[in-house]
Amino acid sequence: MLASDDKQSLKRTPLYDLHVSLGGKMVPFAGYDMPVQYPAGVLKEHLQTRNAAGLFDVSHMGQIALRPKSGKVEDAARALERLVPQDIVAIAPGRQRYAQFTNEDGGILDDLMVANFGDHLFLVVNAACKVEDEAHLRANLSDACIIDSLADRALIALQGPKAEAALGKLCAEAPSMKFMDAGPHTVAGIKCFVSRSGYTGEDGFEISVAASDAERLAKTLLENPDVRPIGLGARDSLRLEAGLCLYGHDIDTETSPVEAALEWSVQKSRRTGGARAGGFPGAEKILAHFDHGASRRRVGLLAQGRAPVREGALLFADSAGGEPIGKVTSGGFGPSLNAPVAMGYVPAASSALETKLFAEVRGQFLPLTVAAMPFVKNTYKR
Amino acid sequence: MTTTLYTTDHEWLAIDGDVATVGITDYAQSQLGDVVFVELPKVGRSLKKAEAAAVVESVKAASDVYAPVTGEVLETNDALAAEPALVNSDAQTKAWFFKIKIADKSELGGLMDEAAYKAHTA
Numbered sequence: 001m002l003a004s005d006d007k008q009s010l011k012r013t014p015l016y017d018l019h020v021s022l023g024g025k026m027v028p029f030a031g032y033d034m035p036v037q038y039p040a041g042v043l044k045e046h047l048q049t050r051n052a053a054g055l056f057d058v059s060h061m062g063q064i065a066l067r068p069k070s071g072k073v074e075d076a077a078r079a080l081e082r083l084v085p086q087d088i089v090a091i092a093p094g095r096q097r098y099a100q101f102t103n104e105d106g107g108i109l110d111d112l113m114v115a116n117f118g119d120h121l122f123l124v125v126n127a128a129c130k131v132e133d134e135a136h137l138r139a140n141l142s143d144a145c146i147i148d149s150l151a152d153r154a155l156i157a158l159q160g161p162k163a164e165a166a167l168g169k170l171c172a173e174a175p176s177m178k179f180m181d182a183g184p185h186t187v188a189g190i191k192c193f194v195s196r197s198g199y200t201g202e203d204g205f206e207i208s209v210a211a212s213d214a215e216r217l218a219k220t221l222l223e224n225p226d227v228r229p230i231g232l233g234a235r236d237s238l239r240l241e242a243g244l245c246l247y248g249h250d251i252d253t254e255t256s257p258v259e260a261a262l263e264w265s266v267q268k269s270r271r272t273g274g275a276r277a278g279g280f281p282g283a284e285k286i287l288a289h290f291d292h293g294a295s296r297r298r299v300g301l302l303a304q305g306r307a308p309v310r311e312g313a314l315l316f317a318d319s320a321g322g323e324p325i326g327k328v329t330s331g332g333f334g335p336s337l338n339a340p341v342a343m344g345y346v347p348a349a350s351s352a353l354e355t356k357l358f359a360e361v362r363g364q365f366l367p368l369t370v371a372a373m374p375f376v377k378n379t380y381k382r
Numbered sequence: 383m384t385t386t387l388y389t390t391d392h393e394w395l396a397i398d399g400d401v402a403t404v405g406i407t408d409y410a411q412s413q414l415g416d417v418v419f420v421e422l423p424k425v426g427r428s429l430k431k432a433e434a435a436a437v438v439e440s441v442k443a444a445s446d447v448y449a450p451v452t453g454e455v456l457e458t459n460d461a462l463a464a465e466p467a468l469v470n471s472d473a474q475t476k477a478w479f480f481k482i483k484i485a486d487k488s489e490l491g492g493l494m495d496e497a498a499y500k501a502h503t504a
Contacts, residue, residue, distance in 0.1 A: 036442075037415065041415050041416050042415055042416055042440070042441040042442055043415075043416035043418075043441055044416075046441070233415070233441060233442050234441075236442070237441055237442075306418075306419050306463070306466075307419050307421065307439070308418065308419060308439050308444070310443075310444065332441060332442065333418040333419070333439070333440075333441045335416075335418075335441060340419075362421070362437065
């Protein structure tokens with residue numbers, strides 16, 4: 001077992017005691033002792049989120065403020081554009097956008113959310129990458145920004161069709177927020193940063209709150225009978241059904257944003273011919289992928305049978321096997337779809353919808369079909 | 383008259399003469415969580431003791447079920463294909479996995495009775 005997974009060296013989020021009191025089954029995840037599920041179990045927690053509302057502790061994720069030394073948020077945005085292929089300058093105050101830190105090879109160092117809070121940028125990065133991300137920001141942006149690690153904040157996601165009503169009772173402005181709106185709001189009398197976003201495919205919110213207020217806020221939200229606590233197990237099945245990438249699995253330093261089918265997240269202004277084309281790590285390779293195509297692509301995969309096809313399963317063009325043509329990067333059972341769901345990388349020539357493929361599972365070659373993602377229609381409030 | 387024995391891998395065996403009906407214990411299903419798929423061995427397959435015989439998959443992970451004794455698979459429980467959740471609701475009754483013809487009854491000697499299994503999982 002890795003040292004970071006040693007129970008004693010595991011970090012705890014401000015909601016640790018609450019998880020334990022709610023019967024959470026605690027497991028090591030990215031150096032934290034986190035609830036993988038509660039007594040309801042992954043299946044019910046997943047469906048609870050799709051049908052009503054789920055509360056997730058995502059405090060293990062990194063929250064970072066980029067404060068422009070000039071005092072002008074545009075300068076922080078321009079600086080951040082050195083590290084990501086997204087148009088950060090165009091993020092209006094009170095808005096948020098999905099981004100990736102890229103490397104010189106055109107791979108992805110991490111994926112993140114970037115919000116414009118008017119006088120600074122607010123970033124949310126993955127737990128497993130947050131130390132490296134912060135060092136990366138310090139090494140590259142210290143000329144223009146103060147990189148302020150907000151380690152004393154918790155992050156709570158409230159997701160599902162009843163999230164709006166639940167949060168609306170505690171924060172009058174919440175219902176009028178649109179997908180990817182983000183800014184400071186008071187929730188149950190507590191000063192928070194609220195965004196209308198999440199990682200489940202459902203409408204919902206992420207609420208950043210001071211660590212000292214986190215438990216009180218979570219308990220207040222859980223007083224609503226429509227809101228139940230949801231563990232990491234269901235968070236994974238929800239994001240998989242939503243076709244969303246998990247860093248370190250579906251995207252990593254070996255996958256470009258184009259290979260990962262994340263073209264939608266790279267605005268025209270940063271592509272060839274755009275006003276601020278290139279200028280991010282790996283631009284040459286990533287823009288070549290945009291201009292000439294990439295040789296492989298992340299696709300959604302649906303199985304014909306009931307057997308889940310999991311991460312690591314090799315993909316074949318032929319039912320008899322032969323040379324593998326690709327690999328599953330995330331896979332499992334989709335409770336809302338009531339069927340196995342997976343995603344993986346295949347050659348561009350095999351990436352068209354309806355392409356028939358085979359996955360090797362315990363020596364058998366199970367038929368799969370390349371399918372559109374998300375597998376379950378998202379319900380974002382645009 | 384059947385006797386129920388248990389393995390350290392959390393399988394139960396209901397022994398009736400030289401036939402054992404095999405499933406996973408209630409403790410095992412509670413650890414696995416919601417079962418969404420069960421893969422059973424083919425009828426007629428010869429299994430060696432401790433060989434992977436079946437697979438039980440929850441939303442999150444796949445787990446092997448091992449043959450608790452050496453023998454031939456006589457019958458499998460088709461109900462599990464249609465309703466894998468039976469493993470959660472009725473692990474030690476309706477959700478049996480397979481029946482095996484016990485080749486060597488001396489292999490039963492290493493298994494636990496209910497009291498010993500309870501102590502094992504306590």
